[in-house]
Amino acid sequence: MFQIEPPGSRLLQGLSQHALASLLNRIFDTALSAGELDFLHDRRLCVVVADSGPSFCVSLRRNRLIVTPSTADWDLRITDHSYDFLLLAARREDADTLFFQRRLVSEGDTELGLHLKNFLDAQDVTTLPYARPMAGALTGLIRLLVRFVPSHHRLRT
Numbered sequence: 051m052f053q054i055e056p057p058g059s060r061l062l063q064g065l066s067q068h069a070l071a072s073l074l075n076r077i078f079d080t081a082l083s084a085g086e087l088d089f090l091h092d093r094r095l096c097v098v099v100a101d102s103g104p105s106f107c108v109s110l111r112r113n114r115l116i117v118t119p120s121t122a123d124w125d126l127r128i129t130d131h132s133y134d135f136l137l138l139a140a141r142r143e144d145a146d147t148l149f150f151q152r153r154l155v156s157e158g159d160t161e162l163g164l165h166l167k168n169f170l171d172a173q174d175v176t177t178l179p180y181a182r183p184m185a186g187a188l189t190g191l192i193r194l195l196v197r198f199v200p201s202h203h204r205l206r207t
Contacts, residue, residue, distance in 0.1 A: 067106065067117040067118060067119070068117075070106065070117045071108075071114075071115055071116055071117040073180075074108065074115045074117070075114055075115050076179050076180070077178050077179050077180065078115065078178075079179070081169070081173075082110075082113055082114070082115070083113075086169060087110055087115070087169065088110065089162065089165040089166070089169070090108065090109060090110035090115070090162075090166075091109075091110045091111070092109065092110070092111065093109060093110070093125045093126070093159075093162055094107045094108075094109050094118075094123060094124040094125050094126075095107060095108045095109070095124070095125065095126050095127075095128070095162065095166065096108075096120045096121075096124040096126070096127040096128070097120075097127075097128050097129075097135075098120060098127060098128070098129040098130075099130070099131070099132050099135060100129055100130060100131050101131040101132055101133075102132050105119075105120035106118065106119065106120055107119070107120050107121065107124060124158060125158050125159045125162055126156065126157070126158040126159050126162045126163050126166070127155075127156075127157045127158055128154065128155070128156050128157075128163075129154070129155040129157075130148065130153060130154040130155065131153070132195075133192075133195050134148050134153055134154060136188055136191055136192050136195065137192065138154075139184075139188055140185070140188040140189065140192060141175060142192070145167055145170075
């Protein structure tokens, strides 16, 4: 059977861990300086993109975010499909809705998950570095997904 690869999955797979860490450190530079991400110190937050393969862990060491391959050793693991992660990043959907619809799966340290959710909810994405190009890229990827991927592959029950 012919399977459509979700838009953006090759981009995610192609980003090296170092490049992703550099991008995250640049985007959250102000928050890092203010200690707003200290809750990640020596903790492993793993992100699993279920339909496209990339998975990685993010930790805080020496006031810098580091990205490592996903392993079985994590404090919090968040799993969802690329479409939902794009919607979250674009602020077109919220994590609570996806969680209660059983689309976003959060496993592990609940307190760490709440810290992460509160931190992300408090971010004014319009003031973050690269806000405009990121918004354009996210909108484009979402449009491609809606156009070329059947809805039953984007939305699961």
